[in-house]
Amino acid sequence: MLITKLKAKEDIEALVTGKVFIVNCHGCKEVSFPEAEAKALQKELCDSGKVTGILTTDYICNPENMKLRLEKHRKEIDAADMVLVFSCGVGVQSVAEYFEDKKVCAGCDTIALPGFQGVTPLEYKCDQCGECYLNITGGICPLTACSKSLVNGQCGGAKDGKCEVDPNMECGWERIYQRLKMLGRLDLLKVPVQLRNYATDKEV
Numbered sequence: 001m002l003i004t005k006l007k008a009k010e011d012i013e014a015l016v017t018g019k020v021f022i023v024n025c026h027g028c029k030e031v032s033f034p035e036a037e038a039k040a041l042q043k044e045l046c047d048s049g050k051v052t053g054i055l056t057t058d059y060i061c062n063p064e065n066m067k068l069r070l071e072k073h074r075k076e077i078d079a080a081d082m083v084l085v086f087s088c089g090v091g092v093q094s095v096a097e098y099f100e101d102k103k104v105c106a107g108c109d110t111i112a113l114p115g116f117q118g119v120t121p122l123e124y125k126c127d128q129c130g131e132c133y134l135n136i137t138g139g140i141c142p143l144t145a146c147s148k149s150l151v152n153g154q155c156g157g158a159k160d161g162k163c164e165v166d167p168n169m170e171c172g173w174e175r176i177y178q179r180l181k182m183l184g185r186l187d188l189l190k191v192p193v194q195l196r197n198y199a200t201d202k203e204v
């Protein structure tokens with residue numbers, strides 16, 4: 001099991017710049033979704049005139065399924081400056097990969113519970129760390145894309161874009177750098193050093 005928990009309201013409001021398209025993933029049966037809280041917050045955003053559209057669906061971690069559903073909202077998505085996703089970390093990464101030149105943000109943190117965690121055929125994963133970093137890493141998870149799970153930038157050991165721990169994989173932080181560069185958000189690399197709050201790991 002895992003739980004998606006809404007980020008603090010002020011943090012979400014600070015993320016929303018310009019017009020926003022919202023994606024809710026009600027997930028698979030392994031995921032608990034904060035449906036009522038998300039709905040209340042999204043109503044406020046709608047009332048403020050910032051929302052171009054909302055897609056509420058499931059399994060956005062299934063790329064083919066997700067693309068078909070998102071494309072039905074193409075006009076609303078094009079009219080938005082960003083996409084705000086309420087889902088587990090895998091879902092947010094799936095949308096960020098699809099719209100890699102658009103600002104995609106996570107509205108939730110993902111927290112692990114004991115038991116079956118679900119399966120995904122995707123390369124990117126979520127470690128359910130309880131403190132989602134995707135909003136400052138261009139939608140690429142530093143915990144799972146980096147061999148050392150570094151949250152404060154590249155270790156300096158990468159060679160030709162490959163990880164020093166596993167030369168068969170791309171350096172996660174090189175990918176984060178390239179994604180932020182594409183988004184024109186290299187300023188996010190100047191966010192003060194991120195410290196992991198391990199108290200959020202595997203807690204509700």
Ligand code: SF4
Pocket residue numbers: 089090109110125126127128129130131132133134141142143144
């Ligand atoms: S930073 Fe990574 S491990 Fe943590 S919640 Fe986000 S996607 Fe999951």
Ligand code: SF4
Pocket residue numbers: 145146147148149150153154155156157158162163164165166170171172173174
């Ligand atoms: S080379 Fe890149 S992916 Fe590998 S441990 Fe260092 S920062 Fe992480």
